[in-house]
Amino acid sequence: DIQMTQSPSSLSASVGDRVTITCRAGQSISNYLNWYQHKPGKVPDLLITSAFSLQTGVPSRFSGSGSGTTFTLTINSLLPEDSATYYCQHSYTNIPSFGGGTKVEVK
Amino acid sequence: EVQLVQSGAEVRRPGESLKISCKGFGYTFTRHWIGWVRQMPGKGLEWIGIIYPGDSETEYSLSFKGQVTISVDKSINTAYLQWGSLRTSDTALYYCARQRAAYSGFDHWGQGTLITVSS
Numbered sequence: 001d002i003q004m005t006q007s008p009s010s011l012s013a014s015v016g017d018r019v020t021i022t023c024r025a026g027q028s029i030s031n032y033l034n035w036y037q038h039k040p041g042k043v044p045d046l047l048i049t050s051a052f053s054l055q056t057g058v059p060s061r062f063s064g065s066g067s068g069t070t071f072t073l074t075i076n077s078l079l080p081e082d083s084a085t086y087y088c089q090h091s092y093t094n095i096p097s098f099g100g101g102t103k104v105e106v107k
Numbered sequence: 108e109v110q111l112v113q114s115g116a117e118v119r120r121p122g123e124s125l126k127i128s129c130k131g132f133g134y135t136f137t138r139h140w141i142g143w144v145r146q147m148p149g150k151g152l153e154w155i156g157i158i159y160p161g162d163s164e165t166e167y168s169l170s171f172k173g174q175v176t177i178s179v180d181k182s183i184n185t186a187y188l189q190w191g192s193l194r195t196s197d198t199a200l201y202y203c204a205r206q207r208a209a210y211s212g213f214d215h216w217g218q219g220t221l222i223t224v225s226s
Contacts, residue, residue: 001154001169034212036152043202043216044144044152055214087152091210094157094166096142101151 002026002090006099013078014107021073021102023066023088031067032092038101039084048073049091080106109133111141111203113217119193119224126189127220129203136184137161140206142213143177143188147199157206158186193224 003026013019023033031051036044046055048064051071061076075082083106088099110132119125129141143155156167160179167177179186186203201220204213 032210036212038152043218044204044213046207046212046214049207049212050210055212085151089152089154089212091206091212094140095154095168096157096213097154097168098144098152 001095001097002029002092004088004090004097004099006086006088006102008102009100010103010105012105012107015078015080017078019075019078019104021086021088021104023071023073023099025069025071025090025092028068029090029092032090033064033066033071034089034091034096035062035064035073036087036089037082037084038087044087047086075104078104078106082106109205109215111205111215111217113201113203113220116221117223119222121195121224121226122192123224124189124191125193125222126187127201127222128185128187129217130183130185131205132184134205137181139208141179141186142204142206143175143186144202144204145171145199146202146219152202155188155201160184160186193222195224195226197222198224 033051035048038044052064085101114128142157145153155171158165203217205215207214
C-alpha cells in the first residue's frame with residue numbers, strides 16, 4: 001500500500017486568509033491525487049481529482065497542484081463554511097489510501 | 108440521480124458475524140468500482156478494499172486483508188462488506204463509495220453504516 005502523509009494535521013486561520021495543505025506520497029503517483037472535504041455528520045465530498053481538476057460545483061477558491069510525490073491543496077479567501085477536515089487520496093492503484101487528514105478551523 | 112444507499116446501523120457482540128450492504132441507483136452499477144472506507148470514532152478515513160461489480164475483481168488494503176470480505180450481487184446492484192467474527196475494534200462508521208472513472212476519485216458516497224461491537 002502507498003503511504004500518504006499530510007501536513008499540518010490541523011490549522012486555524014481567519015476568514016479571508018489563504019491556507020495550504022501538503023500531501024506527500026511514499027512513491028511517485030504521477031498526478032493521480034484526489035482531495036476531499038469532510039464535515040462532521042456529512043459524507044466526504046470530492047473536491048479535486050487528478051491533482052488539480054476541480055469537480056463541478058466546487059468554488060474556485062479551491063485549487064490543487066503537484067505531481068510525482070508532493071501535492072498541495074490551497075484555499076484562497078477562506079470562508080466560515082470551509083471549516084472541515086481535508087483528506088488527500090491517491091488513485092494510482094486499486095488500494096487508494098488516504099492521508100491522515102488536516103482539520104481546518106476558521107476563526 | 109446517482110445514489111448509494113447503505114443498510115442501517117448494527118449492534119453486535121464480539122465474535123458475531125455481520126454483512127452490510129450498499130445498493131447503487133441511477134447509473135450502470137457494473138461499470139464503476141465500489142470501495143469501502145472505515146472511520147473509527149474521532150479518527151480519519153481508512154481504505155478497506157474495492158470491488159468491480161462487472162467481474163467481482165476485488166483488492167484489499169494490507170491492513171484489512173483476511174479481516175473482512177467484500178462481495179457483490181450485480182443482479183440487484185448491491186455490494187457487501189462482511190465480517191466472520193467481529194471485534195470491539197471494528198466499531199466504526201463504514202462508507203461505500205463509487206469511483207468516478209479509472210484512476211479517478213470517488214464521487215458518490217453512501218450515507219454510512221455505523222457498526223457498534225460491544226459485549
